[in-house]
Amino acid sequence: xxxxxxxxxxxxxxxxxxxxxxxxxxxxxxxxxxxxxxxxxxxxxxxxxxxxxxxxxxxxxxxxxxxxxxxxxxxxxxxxxxxxxxxxxxxxxxxxxxxxxxxxxxxxxxxxxxxxxxxxxxxxxxxxxxxxxxxxxxxxxxxxxxxxxxxxxxxxxxxxxxxxxxxxxxxxxxxxxxxxxxxxxxxxxxxxxxxxxxxxxxxxxxxxxxxxxxxxxxxxxxxxxxxxxxxxxxxxxxxxxxxxxxxxxxxxxxxxxxxxxxxxxxxxxxxxxxxxxxxxxxxxxxxxxxxxxxxxxxxxxxxxxxxxxxxxxxxxxxxxxxxxxxxxxxxxxxxxxx
Amino acid sequence: xxxxxxxxxxxxxxxxxxxxxxxxxxxxxxxxxxxxxxxxxxxxxxxxxxxxxxxxxxxxxxxxxxxxxxxxxxxxxxxxxxxxxxxxxxxxxxxxxxxxxxxxxxxxxxxxxxxxxxxxxxxxxxxxxxxxxxxxxxxxxxxxxxxxxxxxxxxxxxxxxxxxxxxxxxxxxxxxxxxxxxxxxxxxxxxxxxxxxxxxxxxxxxxxxxxxxxxxxxxxxxxxxxxxxxxxxxxxxxxxxxxxxxxxxxxxxxxxxxxxxxxxxxxxxxxxxxxxxxxxxxxxxxxxxxxxxxxxxxxxxxxxxxxxxxxxxxxxxxxxxxxxxxxxxxxxxxxxxxxxxxxxxxxxxxxxxxxxxxxxxxxxxxxxxxxxxxxxxxxxxxxxxxxxxxxxxxxxxxxxxxxxxxxxxxxxxxxxxxxxxxxxxxx
Numbered sequence: 001x002x003x004x005x006x007x008x009x010x011x012x013x014x015x016x017x018x019x020x021x022x023x024x025x026x027x028x029x030x031x032x033x034x035x036x037x038x039x040x041x042x043x044x045x046x047x048x049x050x051x052x053x054x055x056x057x058x059x060x061x062x063x064x065x066x067x068x069x070x071x072x073x074x075x076x077x078x079x080x081x082x083x084x085x086x087x088x089x090x091x092x093x094x095x096x097x098x099x100x101x102x103x104x105x106x107x108x109x110x111x112x113x114x115x116x117x118x119x120x121x122x123x124x125x126x127x128x129x130x131x132x133x134x135x136x137x138x139x140x141x142x143x144x145x146x147x148x149x150x151x152x153x154x155x156x157x158x159x160x161x162x163x164x165x166x167x168x169x170x171x172x173x174x175x176x177x178x179x180x181x182x183x184x185x186x187x188x189x190x191x192x193x194x195x196x197x198x199x200x201x202x203x204x205x206x207x208x209x210x211x212x213x214x215x216x217x218x219x220x221x222x223x224x225x226x227x228x229x230x231x232x233x234x235x236x237x238x239x240x241x242x243x244x245x246x247x248x249x250x251x252x253x254x255x256x257x258x259x260x261x262x263x264x265x266x267x268x269x270x271x272x273x274x275x276x277x278x279x280x281x282x283x284x285x286x287x288x289x290x291x292x293x294x295x296x297x298x299x300x301x302x303x304x305x306x307x308x309x310x311x312x313x314x315x316x317x318x319x320x321x322x323x324x325x326x327x328x329x330x331x332x333x334x335x336x337x338x
Numbered sequence: 339x340x341x342x343x344x345x346x347x348x349x350x351x352x353x354x355x356x357x358x359x360x361x362x363x364x365x366x367x368x369x370x371x372x373x374x375x376x377x378x379x380x381x382x383x384x385x386x387x388x389x390x391x392x393x394x395x396x397x398x399x400x401x402x403x404x405x406x407x408x409x410x411x412x413x414x415x416x417x418x419x420x421x422x423x424x425x426x427x428x429x430x431x432x433x434x435x436x437x438x439x440x441x442x443x444x445x446x447x448x449x450x451x452x453x454x455x456x457x458x459x460x461x462x463x464x465x466x467x468x469x470x471x472x473x474x475x476x477x478x479x480x481x482x483x484x485x486x487x488x489x490x491x492x493x494x495x496x497x498x499x500x501x502x503x504x505x506x507x508x509x510x511x512x513x514x515x516x517x518x519x520x521x522x523x524x525x526x527x528x529x530x531x532x533x534x535x536x537x538x539x540x541x542x543x544x545x546x547x548x549x550x551x552x553x554x555x556x557x558x559x560x561x562x563x564x565x566x567x568x569x570x571x572x573x574x575x576x577x578x579x580x581x582x583x584x585x586x587x588x589x590x591x592x593x594x595x596x597x598x599x600x601x602x603x604x605x606x607x608x609x610x611x612x613x614x615x616x617x618x619x620x621x622x623x624x625x626x627x628x629x630x631x632x633x634x635x636x637x638x639x640x641x642x643x644x645x646x647x648x649x650x651x652x653x654x655x656x657x658x659x660x661x662x663x664x665x666x667x668x669x670x671x672x673x674x675x676x677x678x679x680x681x682x683x684x685x686x687x688x689x690x691x692x693x694x695x696x697x698x699x700x701x702x703x704x705x706x707x708x709x710x711x712x713x714x715x716x717x718x719x720x721x722x723x724x725x726x727x728x729x730x731x732x733x734x735x736x737x738x739x740x741x742x743x744x745x746x747x748x749x750x751x752x753x754x755x756x757x758x759x760x761x762x763x764x765x
Contacts, residue, residue: 028606031604032522035515035516038516039527046538107445108445111444124445130452133634133695135633137662138684138688153406153409231434252540259542262637266669290637313542316540320539320540324537
């Protein structure tokens with residue numbers, strides 16, 4: 001802006017040719033071409049992911065036709081396969097994961113941005129980042145061998161008390177028999193979702209924390225000055241300002257939950273029926289299906305798995321694009337140099 | 339407020355004169371947000387909730403075990419805490435404190451979960467971690483029934499290191515250049531690349547594996563190998579690294595960039611000598627964090643490399659296992675020894691991730707333009723050298739004085755607020 005106001009001065013001094021400011025040439029042109037080349041490469045790589053899956057899965061999809069989305073079983077060698085069961089299973093696991101991760105991430109993000117003493121903020125942020133970096137196979141070990149057996153009472157209690165809610169019922173269970181095997185409550189959608197929830201919590205949390213810390217200090221102090229308690233301030237200032245960050249972070253977490261593979265594959269016992277009872281054993285997801293069937297698949301089986309992978313890819317892509325659009329909107333108008 | 343009340347006592351007719359005690363030094367108003375009453379209330383609620391749960395436990399409660407205990411004690415704690423608060427506080431305060439308790443406990447739960455997830459494999463693998471052969475042998479000799487003294491995870495460690503090296507060789511140059519691209523150019527194409535990269539950060543890792551299988555193995559004709567696995571990992575790491583580096587580069591103050599451009603430096607020189615060095619620690623962090631994520635991925639290796647119990651140094655030939663895949667495969671065995679080995683492999687993997695992570699925090703975590711002590715010393719030394727050089731040059735030209743006047747202004751870090759200190763260090 002200041003250059004604009006100095007224009008009259010330039011007009012007042014007409015002597016000497018006006019200096020032309022052209023984009024620097026030579027080396028810089030090569031540099032920019034190199035940069036653009038890298039950009040093209042990355043864009044090309046990312047775009048071809050979908051293309052390759054599509055062309056490899058095309059044959060399988062054309063064989064199955066519309067049955068691909070409506071069949072529940074997975075027997076590609078007899079050309080009788082579909083993703084109805086695994087797709088529903090993926091969505092159920094992701095929903096449970098969000099139900100677990102959202103409140104936890106919200107609490108943690110609020111703690112770091114509003115409650116924690118100043119010296120604790122950085123270590124806590126690091127720990128959340130570390131939680132995101134812990135390999136999923138480690139979460140899988142924890143969930144499959146410890147948590148679901150130690151906490152088996154929780155799904156039992158839930159299913160006995162709330163069996164009138166359709167999806168919390170466990171049909172195979174016999175609550176009147178004290179010697180009934182406990183494993184009807186394990187290896188279920190619930191436990192897979194719980195562990196995946198812990199895995200996606202840090203991703204949701206870091207987006208939320210970032211948006212919470214951007215709540216303007218003036219409004220915060222204004223709320224306090226009007227006599228608000230800390231929770232009142234959070235509810236009236238921090239949460240409204242962080243709303244799009246909360247939504248975007250949650251969707252980002254959803255995208256991750258949909259694609260989580262190994263932890264889910266380790267916890268569930270796979271079934272190929274739509275399993276609406278989230279507490280009952282037996283569940284499935286697209287990625288777990290691919291991981292488990294990959295080793296022993298025939299050539300056509302591989303094509304069918306590619307088609308399933310394509311479905312998963314499209315699903316996560318839609319969710320992720322929506323998430324980054326929401327987050328980008330929450331960041332709009334904020335430059336790096338304030 | 340209080341001073342006004344105390345120095346001008348309200349006239350109280352027909353009562354004894356105001357107490358002389360306030361005439362002394364005023365007591366300071368307590369502005370702490372935590373009072374003893376609060377702490378006592380929290381502790382009391384905790385103790386009574388634990389005691390009540392102990393009473394209910396095994397008698398009425400439907401739960402058993404640690405998880406069950408906590409599941410009952412926690413709602414009880416909240417209830418009792420609310421009850422205690424309601425004795426002397428109003429509804430607004432009760433709600434505030436209850437929310438505070440919930441927020442604190444969710445933080446404790448998250449940290450507790452992290453600690454439990456990391457510690458549990460260590461406990462389970464304790465028997466095998468002390469054995470030397472676990473780190474020096476592969477599983478070629480050891481069957482599922484062999485004792486822990488035979489066999490180890492050397493093959494998986496070698497595989498992990500080679501695969502992550504391959505992935506880094508692809509990802510670091512491409513990722514960093516793309517991050518610079520996103521920051522140095524503007525326009526529709528840049529925006530498109532940024533949007534696609536952001537959407538791809540959550541690309542399911544198994545899809546990355548499928549992509550490499552479809553392209554590199556089916557189309558180009560490579561076999562399933564460590565190289566293919568490294569490529570699959572790099573597809574997964576690339577968006578993560580680009581995004582982290584992009585954020586770091588965006589934090590480089592544009593005043594620095596503009597100063598460099600105003601001095602007549604071109605775009606390449608500005609990027610190479612100003613932008614990248616300023617963001618160096620942040621870029622290191624982004625590379626290390628992406629590495630930590632890539633190291634732990636199981637499914638790309640499962641699809642692109644496959645499992646083998648043998649040590650395979652050649653990433654271009656035949657199956658090559660990595661630590662997470664070895665963990666997964668050993669865990670699927672029902673034998674106790676194999677499961678212990680699986681936990682051992684997981685511990686090695688966690689240690690690797692932790693080391694990478696701590697390195698990232700030690701090296702990086704500094705904002706752009708904030709220097710460590712060593713960097714500051716080096717910068718000051720460079721300034722001092724420049725000063726000598728300028729003085730020498732001026733003397734050679736036979737014009738002492740004004741040129742050597744303000745050497746700090748020419749120093750490479752003169753823009754940093756710390757370096758504006760007039761003392762140029764050891765001159």
